Amino acid sequence: MSERHFQFNGFELSGWTIVGVCAVILAIVTIVLLFRYERRLVTHSVGNTLIALRIIALVLILFTFLEPVLTWSFNTEKTGRLVVALDVSDSMNTQDRHATDLEKLRLARALKMIGNKNVDSRLDRWEAAYAANKEPEWVDENETANPEKKAQLASSRKSNLQSIFEELDQLSRKEIAQKLLLNPANPILEKLQERGQVDLVLFAGDAISTEREVLNKTLTDVPDQVHMELSNLSQALKSAPSNSDTSAAPISSYILLTDGRDNSQLDPVSTAEQLGQIQIPVYPVVLGSAYQPKDISVSALDFPQTAFKDDRPLLKARIGTNGYEGKDVRVILKQNDRELDVRNFTARGKSKILEFELKADKLGRQEFTLQTDILPGETRDDNNEKNFAINIVDDKSHVLLVDETARWEFRFLHNALQRDKRIDLEQVLFEQPYLGLLPKPFFPNQLSTKFPPENEPPNQDKSSNPFGEKDLIIIGDVSPNHLKEENWDHIKKFVAEQGGTLVLLAGKKYLPLAHRSEILEELLPIDKMKIVNWNQANFKVPPAERGMRLRLTPEGEKESLFQFDVTPEFNREIWDQLPGHLWFIQGDQKPGTTVLAYGVSPFNAPLDESKDGVIIHRHYGAGQVIWIGIDSTWRWRFRVGDRYHHRFWGQLARWAARNKAAAGNEFVKFSLSKTDIYAGEISTATARWTQAYLDQFPDVKSTVAIYKTTDPEKVINSFELIRQKNQPLIHEANIPSLPAGEYELKLITSTEVAQGKEITTPLFVHEIKTIELGNLTSNPQLLTEIAESSGGQLLTPQTMDQLLELLPSLSQETTNQDEISLWDHWFILVLIMGILTVEWAIRKLNGLP
Structure with missing residues (x-):
């Protein structure tokens, strides 16, 4: 059904319409006057013909001024698609033998293993009893009055239910999902297919399309590309497989x-x-018990991916011990089948954290295995070991610490860095007590002034630059009298040209508010600064509860310098419990910067993350700048000593050394977020360009080629790095999934950048078994968030029948509109020109001018 109608766009412009109408009226008046003259020269019929042709031409011209458009609407019907995605990750192979009787009864009813219209009310009462932690009344009072028969009937029903529970114990979550879809007693998949097209997807770390025939099998031979060792719900929600003849059908749910x-x-x-x-809702169906099964597992490992030779890298292992309260557990650290350390502990609670010191006396990549004994009754025995590797390098982190006076922040920071054997620390303290009894003050009180000659090319000899050998410079509360513009100029070159890391620590007296340096303003990640002072005089609370606490942003949680625990939840908890800060400098975040940590006020009200960032990062040239807007990281030592304060600054120093050592040159730095990953785990490749190079070549493209170390001539994959909108100097992308092995990633650049040298970085991909099995409970909380965020609803096997009522109609009727613009159509132009041509010919044939 369609409806056609005209509309005149020219009426929307009233001024233009008035001018056009007035012009046409004026032209008509002129034509009438001309007609009065011409009718004395030609016959009456010729005169009428001429005036008619002229008026018609003027009407058509006015018609075009009004911009007429012919529009019509019509309805079309589109059939949408349903995407049914089945999780086939390793955790879905779990048999929930530990599930409660209530969970099992509900599942048995959902699978139609028990129940019908005659007994459903009785099963409802059994569910209510289990929910109240009571033994169900197996026989109703009105069924029989014979005690003996009542006992036999109760025993029979209880035994029958127990046999059903035992049958359920043999089903994995994956098999339960299959039965829910294909159960002949309630064929939900068939009912969905009756509604419209259904696309079936298998997903784990990746997603692939499949057919119904595959679901009829055991799903034991899942293709390797799905990466069963991982779970990626985002990948499932991005999957949109379709056959070529139905690819235009939109996804409905x-x-x-x-x-x-x-x-x-x-x-x-x-x-x-x-x-x-x-308006594409998601309907998750949660499978599995919400209770942690009886299991011993290596849940998570926390270790540095790179360590210095003769350092003492620390391995922190979280061992899951659910269901084994009071049992002895043995944990073994191995290297090449050789036992390095054995720990025994008695299980208390759900997990235990163990710490191992790893030897770093051999250079290169060192591989280790951590495993536990398999105890009787474990739900799974394939998550009791985990492999990991550390790259041992022969190097130190070279740090320069500069401050005005020995304030609290300087004292504790100096001690933290001085005690670290893998840090080569140099200090400059401008103002310090000096009685002249010693040849020189305890700390140096002047910056080095050894500069390169003016005619020497930059970066040719690092030793000729006062900061050339440094990896990290920490500037404290230094006065403008001691850090002049020429000093800031060399600090700027250290960052931009040499790839160094600069940390600017806020100070109450001088830095940065007392400085008027243009270079410092350029380096700072914030502007429009002001002091925020949390006056604690009115707060009668213990010291540990005072002040503004720091909270990590998602970007901050990814950085190694902020990680005090490998498990994100525990790491957040540690940061939440660190003592607060009574003073900080607030500012507006500059474009291209990243907030890593922001403040939460003493009243537990979150501040504006973008405006109230406390620790802010920015890339500058080949290097980076970190702004720390507090002067009291030493407060983190309250009642815990060096644990977090020393670890933070030690990790920062190593992080800075790795940044400077990243592959590249003065034009670009090429690095990976992780050089050791598990198969299917995400690592990001980043090319960070200098502003000067991008100004000269704004359209430069970055491509990464992947080679196997064993075959360096053959490219096995490649991908393009994407320019980041908020950080135009950075091109990055996630590395494609790779099987276990050793790889080399090469940055493909222009000839000017390469300069005859390859820019490469190694990547090690490990086999993975336990990242998916560290926690075997179902996660209805996450699925509820997914459902509510999309406008869907969380379902259980028992409520899965509601799908047919909840799903929107797959047949969608849409109203489309089409139009033809008549005022600029070729036919109108031809018509006007034709009329004017006829009018001209008649005039000439009759002797008119």
């Missing part, structure tokens, strides 16, 4: 059958929000 485990380091809730904005 997603249905996920999953336990909700996700270890992809991505945010599936954000993906669900994007789907919700285009």
Whole structure:
């Protein structure tokens, strides 16, 4: 059904319409006057013909001024698609033998293993009893009055239910999902297919399309590309497989059958929000018990990926011990089948953290294995070991610490860096007590002034630059009298040209508010600064509870210098418990900077992350600048000593050394977020260009080629790095999934950048078994967030029947509108020109001018 109508766009412009009408009226008046003259020269019929042709031409011209458009609307019907995604990750192979009787009864009813219209009310009462932690009344009072028969009936029903529970114990979550979809007693998949097209997807670390025939099998031979060792719910929500003849059909809804485990380091809730904005709801069906099974597992390992030779890198292992309260557990650290350390402990609670000191006396990549004994009754025995590797390098982090006086921050920071054997520390303290009894003050009180000759090319000889050998410079509360513009100029070159890291520590007296240096203003990640002072005089609270606490942003949580625990939840908890700060400098975040930590006020009200960042990072040239807007990191030592304060600054020094050592040159730095990853884990490749080079070559492209170390001539994969909108100097992208092995990644650049030298970095990909199995509980909380963010609803096996009522109609009727612009159509132009040509010919044939 269609409707056609005219509309005149020219009426929207009233001034233009008035001018056009007035012009046409004036032209008509002129034509009438001309007609009065011409009718004395030609016959009456010729005169009428001429005036008619002229008026018609003017009407057509006015018609074009009004911009007429012919529009019509019509309805079209589109059939949408349902994406049914089945989780086939390793955690879905779990048999929930530890599930409660209530969970098992509900699942048995959902699978139609028990129940019908005659007994459903009785099963409802059994569920209520289990929910109240009571023994169900197996026989109703009105069924029989015979005690003996009542006892036999109760025993029979209890035994029958127990046999059903035992049958459920043999089913994995993956098999339960299959039965939910294909159960002949309730064929939900068939009912969905009756509604419209259904695309079936198998997902784990990646997603692939599949057919119904595959679901009829055991799903034991899942293709390797799905990476069963990982769970990536975001990938499932991005999957949109379709046959070529139906590729235009829009997706109507997603249905996920999953336990909700996700270890992809991505945010599936954000993906669900994007789907919700285009009205594509997600309906997760949660599978598995919400209770942690009886299991011993190597849940997580926390270790530095790179350590210095003769250092003492620390391995922190979290051992899951759920269900083994009071049992003895043995943990073994191995290297090449040789036992390095053995720890025994008695399980208390759900987990235990163990610390191992690793030897770093051999250079190169050192591989280790941490494993536990398998105890009787474990739900799974394939998560009791984990492999990891550390790269041992022969180097130190070279640090320069500069401050005005020995304030508290300087004292504790100096002690932290001085005690670290892998840090080569140089200090400059401008103002310090000096009685003249010693040849020189205890600390140097002047910066080095050894500069390169003016005619020497930059970066040719690092030793000729006062900061050339440094990896990290920390500037404290130094006065403008001691740091002049020429000093800032050399600090700027240290960062921009040599790839160094500069840390600017806020001070109450001088830095940065007392400085008027243009270079410092350029280096700072913030502007429009002001002091925020949390006056604690009115707060009668202990010292540990005073002041503004720091909270990490998602970007900060990814950086190694902020990681006090490998588990994100525990790491956040540590930061939440660190003592607060009574003073900081607030400022507006400059473009291209990243807030790593922001403040939470003493009233527990979150500050504006973008405006109230306390620790802010920015890339500058080949290097980087970190602004720390507090002068009291020493407060983190309260009642815990060196544990967090020393670790933070030690990690920062090593982080800075790795940044300077990144592959590249004065034009670009090429690095990976992780050089050792597990198969399917995400690592990001980053090319960081200098502003000067991008000013000269703004359209430069960055491509990365991947080679196997064993075959360096053959490119096995390549990908392009994407320019980041908020940080135009950075090109980055996630590395494609790779199987276990050793690789080399090469940055493909222009001839000017390469300068005849390859820019490469290594990548080690490990086999993985336990990242997916460290926690075997279902995660309904995450699935609820996904459902609510997309406009969907969380379902359970028992409520899965509601899908047919909840799903929107797959047949969608849409109204489309089409139009033809008549005022600029070729036919109108031809018509006007034709009329004017006829009018001209008649005039000439009749002797008129």
